[in-house]
Amino acid sequence: MSSSSASPSLSLPKALARLIPFAKPAKWWILAGILAALAGSVASLAIPIVLQEVVDGPLLTGDRAAILWGVVAVLALGVAEALFIFLRRRFVLRPMTEVEFTIRQTFYERLQRLPVAFHDRWQSGQLLSRMMQDIGLIRRWLTFGMIMLLVNVLTMLIGIALLFRWHWVLGTVFFICSLPIWIVGYSFEQKYGALSRKSQDQSGDLATAVEESVHGIRVLKAFGRGGHSLAQFREQAESLRGTELRKAREVGLIWFWYDLVPFLALGACLFTGIVLASLGQLTVGELFGFFALAAAVRWPMNSLGFLFSFLIDARTATDRVFEVFDAEITITDLEHPRTIENPRGELAFRGVHFRFPDARESERDLVDGLDLVLRPGETMALVGATGSGKTTLTALPTRLYDVTAGAVELDGVDVRDLRLEELRQRIGIAFEDPILFSASVRENVLLGREDLDPQSAEADRVLREALDVAQAGFAYDLPDGLDTEVGEEGMSLSGGQRQRLALARVVAAGPDVLVLDDPLSALDVDTEALVEAALRRVLASTTALIVAHRPSTVSMADRVAVMQHGRVIAVGTHSELLRSSDHYRHLITSLEAGVEPPPSTTDPTDPTDTTYPTDTTGTEEVAR
Numbered sequence: 334m335s336s337s338s339a340s341p342s343l344s345l346p347k348a349l350a351r352l353i354p355f356a357k358p359a360k361w362w363i364l365a366g367i368l369a370a371l372a373g374s375v376a377s378l379a380i381p382i383v384l385q386e387v388v389d390g391p392l393l394t395g396d397r398a399a400i401l402w403g404v405v406a407v408l409a410l411g412v413a414e415a416l417f418i419f420l421r422r423r424f425v426l427r428p429m430t431e432v433e434f435t436i437r438q439t440f441y442e443r444l445q446r447l448p449v450a451f452h453d454r455w456q457s458g459q460l461l462s463r464m465m466q467d468i469g470l471i472r473r474w475l476t477f478g479m480i481m482l483l484v485n486v487l488t489m490l491i492g493i494a495l496l497f498r499w500h501w502v503l504g505t506v507f508f509i510c511s512l513p514i515w516i517v518g519y520s521f522e523q524k525y526g527a528l529s530r531k532s533q534d535q536s537g538d539l540a541t542a543v544e545e546s547v548h549g550i551r552v553l554k555a556f557g558r559g560g561h562s563l564a565q566f567r568e569q570a571e572s573l574r575g576t577e578l579r580k581a582r583e584v585g586l587i588w589f590w591y592d593l594v595p596f597l598a599l600g601a602c603l604f605t606g607i608v609l610a611s612l613g614q615l616t617v618g619e620l621f622g623f624f625a626l627a628a629a630v631r632w633p634m635n636s637l638g639f640l641f642s643f644l645i646d647a648r649t650a651t652d653r654v655f656e657v658f659d660a661e662i663t664i665t666d667l668e669h670p671r672t673i674e675n676p677r678g679e680l681a682f683r684g685v686h687f688r689f690p691d692a693r694e695s696e697r698d699l700v701d702g703l704d705l706v707l708r709p710g711e712t713m714a715l716v717g718a719t720g721s722g723k724t725t726l727t728a729l730p731t732r733l734y735d736v737t738a739g740a741v742e743l744d745g746v747d748v749r750d751l752r753l754e755e756l757r758q759r760i761g762i763a764f765e766d767p768i769l770f771s772a773s774v775r776e777n778v779l780l781g782r783e784d785l786d787p788q789s790a791e792a793d794r795v796l797r798e799a800l801d802v803a804q805a806g807f808a809y810d811l812p813d814g815l816d817t818e819v820g821e822e823g824m825s826l827s828g829g830q831r832q833r834l835a836l837a838r839v840v841a842a843g844p845d846v847l848v849l850d851d852p853l854s855a856l857d858v859d860t861e862a863l864v865e866a867a868l869r870r871v872l873a874s875t876t877a878l879i880v881a882h883r884p885s886t887v888s889m890a891d892r893v894a895v896m897q898h899g900r901v902i903a904v905g906t907h908s909e910l911l912r913s914s915d916h917y918r919h920l921i922t923s924l925e926a927g928v929e930p931p932p933s934t935t936d937p938t939d940p941t942d943t944t945y946p947t948d949t950t951g952t953e954e955v956a957r
């Protein structure tokens with residue numbers, strides 16, 4: 334999802350109130366921070382009162398000792414203010430980093446639990462910027478912005494109360510003159526809110542652009558498109574700069590107001606004070622105290638502009654983070670899941686339909702009523718034209734996506750009725766594009782074996798066996814052997830080496846059912862033959878569904894399923910299908926010629942297409 338993601342239409346307090354559960358464990362520290370900040374403000378506001386008392390009292394009477402005490406009191410209040418500011422920071426800083434840590438952890442956990450369909454829609458840069466930038470901003474808001482806004486508003490109110498104490502006219506004039514602050518603040522929220530959202534979204538888009546170009550740096554270089562990529566980046570960065578400038582202009586304007594209004598309010602009070610003093614309604618000490626008070630409340634009033642913009646940025650960041658928290662986790666465990674008592678390894682697709690959420694209404698389902706049964710221990714190759722939905726089908730048994738109708742069953746149990754943990758232990762999957770993590774070979778290969786201590790002898794045995802099956806002996810010769818870091822941050826491996834480690838990973842997981850999406854595509858013919866020979870040992874005792882793009886992969890299978898138009902149109906042994914299915918012959922000829930079979934344009938309902946089964950269940954293996 335890009336910058337167009339809508340923000341929930343909650344009021345500002347409600348939007349920010351969603352942070353309360355996260356901030357709750359730190360509530361006493363927050364309270365201590367607020368009290369310390371408030372105490373600091375009170376200390377600074379007490380100075381004008383002391384000054385007023387000194388001017389109206391000892392200064393008039395010439396009581397030197399009392400004047401000295403007054404000076405000491407002012408100094409002590411100044412020191413107390415500094416101390417309270419220090420304590421405020423001390424109280425909240427550490428607990429708030431814990432709050433930030435919890436929000437970030439919850440965010441990461443959420444990303445893990447959200448279905449693949451969510452990740453298909455969301456750009457990684459958008460998630461990254463929310464995870465890092467927005468959560469950091471929320472922490473800064475909770476640590477500083479929220480407390481200072483609260484305390485500075487309170488300081489202003491106490492200041493107004495003090496003015497009323499000295500003279501009600503002073504208080505009233507100050508109150509009326511400061512009203513524009515709140516009016517301007519309200520209209521600022523409306524305008525600045527949209528800009529804040531835009532800039533935070535744009536910086537997410539920019540992060541995506543950087544991530545993509547770094548990821549695809551080889552392609553960009555190979556095609557000499559570095560300049561083009563730079564121009565695109567520049568355009569996006571320029572657009573973000575434009576938004577930031579408009580934001581800065583808005584902030585500049587509100588700062589101007591928040592500089593001007595207190596100045597005018599205090600000026601009006603000063604004028605009123607002088608008039609009142611000349612009328613004898615205000616003592617010189619009170620006028621003097623008022624000057625000092627003006628200096629004390631000036632910063633809290635000026636800071637409101639900055640704090641308001643901070644408040645709105647924090648709200649935007651909260652909205653952006655909660656858009657991920659609010660996203661529905663559609664693939665979950667049942668409250669009372671079932672379990673497979675006697676695993677046999679039978680995998681069945683029964684009337685399975687699947688369509689991607691963004692598919693057009695007019696489009697037929699990508700998997701369109703597919704029936705297929707893999708008997709326990711059987712190896713089934715899946716062939717079909719490019720784009721026919723083979724990879725998508727392999728994602729359904731492990732519930733990376735859920736079927737939109739029908740069911741996938743493992744040993745007669747709907748996979749949706751099993752606990753995800755059990756399901757993913759029973760069915761292992763290796764993807765065509767092998768992903769390795771920034772970790773050692775050992776950790777990568779044993780990823781699915783949470784039950785094993787990676788340093789144990791059993792783990793070592795499983796690891797070595799899996800590497801043997803996947804013909805990944807090269808791993809022993811890496812600089813640190815099986816402890817060599819691979820993946821993005823580690824040693825660069827060839828496509829074939831990565832693919833063999835990914836294959837070793839699924840073999841090491843030891844599932845009852847293996848789903849392999851063209852697992853040998855990056856291997857040379859000799860290595861492929863070796864892997865196949867070793868893989869046969871594993872396949873002898875495991876049910877396997879293997880997407881095949883090469884005749885040699887097909888040859889490993891007991892039977893072959895032919896997929897077309899979202900259905901299995903024929904199932905049988907290779908030789909049986911060669912005899913009975915025109916479409917299979919066509920596919921195999923293309924595979925033997927080393928070309929991807931083109932997407933079939935045959936209408937599935939066309940009676941002249943001889944490959945379409947007469948039995949619409951599709952499970953009737955036409956040439957069993």
Ligand SMILES: Nc1ncnc2c1ncn2[C@@H]1O[C@H](COP(=O)(O)OP(=O)(O)OP(=O)(O)O)[C@@H](O)[C@H]1O
Nearest residue numbers: 453689691699717718719720721722723724725726
């Ligand atoms: N995440 C997705 N969102 C929307 N459409 C998708 C998504 N993934 C794949 N598709 C579409 O689904 C169709 C089938 O894709 P799939 O990868 O399953 O085909 P395939 O048979 O494995 O192809 P190939 O043999 O080329 O690997 C394609 O048209 C593809 O564009």
